[in-house]
Amino acid sequence: MKDLANVLTSDSFYFLWEQIVQDFEHLNVYRNVLAVVGALYITNKTFQFLYSVAHGIATHGLSRYFSVRLTESGDWAVVTGPTEGIGRAFAIELAKRGMSVLLLGRNPDKLQELSDFIRREYKQQTKILVIDFNDPGKAYEDINDAFEKLDIGVVGLCDIILTSSECGSET
Structure with missing residues (x-):
């Protein structure tokens, strides 16, 4: 509560910034978890897109040159x-x-x-x-x-x- 009172009554931007950084340091674990989940999602979507492109090329492009018997x-x-x-x-x-x-x-x-x-x-x-x-x-x-x-x-x-x-x- 004392920190909150200091923040509310402080004129110093530096003090306010330090307090915000301290509060967000507790959230590093959550931020890292969300970053990993986001990276996995983007990787999944990227592979889906690349598979679709490769499948389209194989189906509509290469099949004209390498036909199935x-x-x-x-x-x-x-x-x-x-x-x-x-x-x-x-x-x-x-x-x-x-x-x-x-x-x-x-x-x-x-x-x-x-x-x-x-x-x-x-x-x-x-x-x-x-x-x-x-x-x-x-x-x-x-x-x-x-x-x-x-x-x-x-x-x-x-x-x-x-x-x-x-x-x-x-x-």
Whole structure:
């Protein structure tokens, strides 16, 4: 209390400064702990950022020069919904990377057009399977027959989202 009275009544800045320094010396342990926690947090965030940058470079930059051998797991890729959009781009990219492609869709004309394009541009085998899920039993039977005849390594489902009622399950 005497120190407080001295601080309050003192005109000396030096005395006031010394008192503040003494009070903060007791907080050194807390300051050091917070400094370590802060350093660990910043280190963690730095490594997360560097990992993201490295992953992005590896995924989008180096993959163009060092492609993965997709045919290790099978020579054929199955792509549903390949007639337009992402499905079409997916089928073309797989053919570009050396895979034969089984095209599953509803429109035989568009499937044939894509099949001809892949054969002409990328010299890859293609097969077409026209599927109508209005009769799920027959559709799955046709798909199973096609799968049994081919060495399938990649399956790309680009447009089929089925509910249990569409699959013909009985509840």
